[in-house]
Amino acid sequence: xxxxxxxQNQMCxxxxxxxxxxxxxxxxxxxxxxxxxxxxTKTVSxxxxxxxxxxxxxxxxxxxxxxxxxxCTMESCHIMADLNGFCLPTLLVHGVPQATQNTKLRMLLNExxxxxxxxxxxxxxxxWVEVENAKVQLMETKELTDL
Numbered sequence: 001x002x003x004x005x006x007x008q009n010q011m012c013x014x015x016x017x018x019x020x021x022x023x024x025x026x027x028x029x030x031x032x033x034x035x036x037x038x039x040x041t042k043t044v045s046x047x048x049x050x051x052x053x054x055x056x057x058x059x060x061x062x063x064x065x066x067x068x069x070x071x072c073t074m075e076s077c078h079i080m081a082d083l084n085g086f087c088l089p090t091l092l093v094h095g096v097p098q099a100t101q102n103t104k105l106r107m108l109l110n111e112x113x114x115x116x117x118x119x120x121x122x123x124x125x126x127x128w129v130e131v132e133n134a135k136v137q138l139m140e141t142k143e144l145t146d147l
Contacts, residue, residue, distance in 0.1 A: 013040045014037070014039075017037060018034040018035065018138070019136050019137060019139060020136075021118045021120065021134045021136050022134055023133070029050065029051070029122075029129070031122075031131075031134070032051070032139070034046050037068070042067050042069060043065075044067060045064060047061065048083075048085050049062070060122055060123070062102055063099070065086075066082050066083030067082060068081040071108075079108070079113065080106070080109075081106070081107040081109065082105075083103075083104070083105040085102055085122075086100060087099060102123040103123070104120060104122075105119075109136065115135075115138060117134065117135065119133070120134065
């Protein structure tokens with residue numbers, strides 16, 4: 001994307017951002033998200049990938065959608081993003097794709113959208129697994145993997 005395209009997107013209130021969200025455990029669960037943020041309607045959509053490298057390996061892809069709001073005090077402002085994730089639909093009922101919720105993500109980001117903390121849940125073996133107080137790190141474009 002050229003600089004003029006980036007500037008045009010920022011003027012119309014549309015930008016892309018990607019994060020790596022993980023807890024403190026080495027080899028633990030991580031959540032990579034690539035999002036499009038549309039500021040006029042405060043909506044967020046994109047893709048996410050929950051993975052765990054060891055004991056036992058796990059991988060889950062989600063189509064994410066949700067919204068964000070600003071939380072401000074006298075001292076600081078933060079951004080609260082609340083997203084729900086759905087499996088990519090493979091089941092059709094009367095020709096209509098059926099998506100099942102498989103992730104929930106709530107991020108509290110710094111005002112610059114670059115870092116923060118998150119709580120997320122994901123569906124594993126028909127049970128919700130929760131990860132709390134995970135670190136949110138901005139991923140550069142060159143660091144992105146295909147989701």
